[in-house]
Amino acid sequence: MDELDAAIVAHLQADARQTNRELARTVGVAPSTCLERVRSLRERGVVTGFHAEVDLGELNRGVQALLHVQVRPLSRTVIQSFKAYAMALPEVLSVFVLTGGDDFLVHVAVPSVGSLHAFVMDKFSGRREIVGFRSSVIYEHSRKPIIEPLDV
Amino acid sequence: MDELDAAIVAHLQADARQTNRELARTVGVAPSTCLERVRSLRERGVVTGFHAEVDLGELNRGVQALLHVQVRPLSRTVIQSFKAYAMALPEVLSVFVLTGGDDFLVHVAVPSVGSLHAFVMDKFSGRREIVGFRSSVIYEHSRKPIIEPLDV
DNA sequence: ATTGAAAGATACAAGTC
DNA sequence: GACTTGTATCTTTCAAT
Numbered sequence: 001m002d003e004l005d006a007a008i009v010a011h012l013q014a015d016a017r018q019t020n021r022e023l024a025r026t027v028g029v030a031p032s033t034c035l036e037r038v039r040s041l042r043e044r045g046v047v048t049g050f051h052a053e054v055d056l057g058e059l060n061r062g063v064q065a066l067l068h069v070q071v072r073p074l075s076r077t078v079i080q081s082f083k084a085y086a087m088a089l090p091e092v093l094s095v096f097v098l099t100g101g102d103d104f105l106v107h108v109a110v111p112s113v114g115s116l117h118a119f120v121m122d123k124f125s126g127r128r129e130i131v132g133f134r135s136s137v138i139y140e141h142s143r144k145p146i147i148e149p150l151d152v
Numbered sequence: 153m154d155e156l157d158a159a160i161v162a163h164l165q166a167d168a169r170q171t172n173r174e175l176a177r178t179v180g181v182a183p184s185t186c187l188e189r190v191r192s193l194r195e196r197g198v199v200t201g202f203h204a205e206v207d208l209g210e211l212n213r214g215v216q217a218l219l220h221v222q223v224r225p226l227s228r229t230v231i232q233s234f235k236a237y238a239m240a241l242p243e244v245l246s247v248f249v250l251t252g253g254d255d256f257l258v259h260v261a262v263p264s265v266g267s268l269h270a271f272v273m274d275k276f277s278g279r280r281e282i283v284g285f286r287s288s289v290i291y292e293h294s295r296k297p298i299i300e301p302l303d304v
Numbered sequence: 305a306t307t308g309a310a311a312g313a314t315a316c317a318a319g320t321c
Numbered sequence: 322g323a324c325t326t327g328t329a330t331c332t333t334t335c336a337a338t
Binding site for chain 3: 181182183184185188
């Protein structure tokens with residue numbers, strides 16, 4: 001991970017579809033060198049994939065929320081099965097498992113506030129392992145476009 | 153947004169770097185048709201960009217946490233400036249602004265638990281607008297690879 | 305709106321320093 | 322490890338359906 005690798009990783013996070021020639025010119029090396037570096041970054045697992053980003057509003061999912069869930073008992077089985085259950089729901093974007101093991105944070109995106117209410121009622125209310133529940137609507141979510149390596 | 157658009161959006165989320173030919177063959181149309189659909193999806197803002205995904209561990213950021221922050225007073229200025237402050241910190245991945253306006257959720261990735269402690273102390277402890285603070289280490293974060301449109 | 309073919313640009317591999 | 326050159330493949334445009 002030298003300076004060149006870091007520059008390539010940064011530019012690929014910003015635009016994964018620029019041509020290898022363009023990327024090479026931007027970071028100041030020959031195209032073949034750049035291609036080899038990108039290949040190496042993928043093989044080493046630094047770059048894990050290339051993905052299109054979508055607009056949630058355009059996908060009829062303009063309302064986002066965070067669902068804070070507490071489950072019991074604190075067995076591996078309960079935690080794993082709740083996580084699998086949540087990830088299988090179409091409304092869910094991602095699931096955070098928090099240390100301690102009793103807390104989940106579920107990030108969802110749904111068509112409307114009304115459908116959020118229905119979703120919570122239909123998919124979470126009945127579950128016996130849930131002993132605590134709180135939902136917050138997201139007013140705004142800013143993700144950093146480029147994630148840089150931190151100094152050791 | 154017909155079936156073809158949905159299929160293209162799904163496949164581009166899974167792999168943004170497959171060739172147009174390959175994508176066309178997968179969804180069952182001619183390459184030129186596929187190219188025109190992708191262009192239209194970008195122009196309509198359904199697909200907002202193409203980005204490389206990186207491994208946080210490889211970037212020396214193997215420890216993730218969620219910082220729950222409450223600020224006061226509830227003025228637009230305080231909220232905006234706190235958000236801008238957080239987004240400018242290299243350790244921060246994303247910031248959620250929650251409805252009500254008093255709550256932020258800050259997603260961070262740092263090299264170690266020790267550096268998390270230092271980060272919280274150095275960057276949040278001193279700030280006068282913060283009236284509540286709680287941090288949770290993330291044991292696991294599963295993001296769904298493909299986000300699908302929901303029915304109206 | 306979709307298609308097929310033609311023109312220009314690109315990725316990728318081989319060989320050299 | 323990086324660069325230059327050559328070839329196969331791809332993107333992109335355009336006239337036609």
